Amino acid sequence: MYGLVDCNNFFVSCERVFDPRLNGKMVVVLSNNDGCVIARSNEAKAAGIPMGCPAFKIKEHTDPRQVIQLSARHILYRDLSDRVMNILMQEVENLQQYSVDEAFFVLPHEDVETSHRIMAELVTRIRQYVGIPVSIGFAPSRTLAKIANHIAKRDRRITDGVYWLVRPEAIDIILRRTAIEDVWGIGRRLAASLKSRGIKTAADFVRMPPSLVRSLYSVTLERTQRELMGHDCQIANPVTIAHKTIMTSRTFGKVLTDRDAVADAIVSFAERTARQLRDENSVAGSIMTYVRGDYFRKDLPFYSNSCQLRLDTPSSDTMTIARMALKAFNNIWKDGFGYRKAGVMALDIQHNSGIQLNVFDPDDHGKFRRLMTSIDDINNKYGKRSIKLAPGVLRGEWAANQSHLHTGSKTLLFFTGMVHL
DNA sequence: TCTGGGGTCCTAGGACCC
């Protein structure tokens, strides 16, 4: 039996922790550059603002003056997420965090009534201690637990925020009421294709012969089908020990045409990627850099490209990563185009204990590791990017627009205090 | 005027080998 805990309207709920005046209002949190809606309060959902809605299109759904729009503050959300997860870990074993706002776990207690009581208390405790509303769904598979969680969230008054989807008859009824596009693992494309075959609900889908699902689509979709039947297929790869790729990319605040300005961004992305590799005790075997124009600007010629280079020796050293990223960048840069986005990705990641030193590699790895540790320490103590590679000094041209940051003085003080606790 | 960032898995097809 799987449990799924999911924070309700997470980013909006975080903002509300620090400013209760946001309660009861239409609130949305915007992505980098204040581009799209990435979180909505129930009030905003009720107004019909869809997930991913570009900020400038909010007016197509409701009066934008009634909508409080906030720039995302991911450090704050991460902090509150950690608090929620810590409380959960006190009560359940095998907590598998799936994203910043949700986690799976295995039922802690055989007896359903006892479990329900413990879980309902947990929901209350998280609300009291962290201020974040959460819902919990239980079912025999993760895909069904997702559905159970939605019900827990939707019918909060009836469910106490905890819902069990266990009895086969109950599962059958719920599947008949679940639209095919609402099933976890079935996105826009697959839903459209299934619908064209007359499959409109999860119950229709479950009745398809599994062999047909596999031959028409894929093993992935067949697993989703089996999960809906109540068989655990280990979807969501719960034991993700380490990342297989690490990417840093940003959309620039404006279109850039200057090579140095884009190179500056690349170096910053490389620094961040290398830092994350070190935080995870990992090294990358390859580095990929990509650049892209602005595909919304039909008036400009569009160009996009990427280049992946293999390192002689897997590394997490900032200078090595940055050098490689720049080398790849030089391979793909073309004058005369406008650039709107770029990124640096680390691939072929392995744990740094398994590192194969290349005997021809002139770098002294011990020396570099000590240098990197020192830089990380200083940046931890004095703030991000206190020490950075030289090209990063130019930072600014590519920086994102964030004009809706919540900076009420009380909130800011509280926020700072919380983060450094 | 203004459209995010960071991941995972699977599959098809090409290169290459015997």
Add this chain to the structure above:
DNA sequence: TCTGGGGTCCTAGGACCC
């Protein structure tokens, strides 16, 4: 001119997720 069968590895791209 005719030109097998089976396997592995790698990569690009598509689909999905939050």
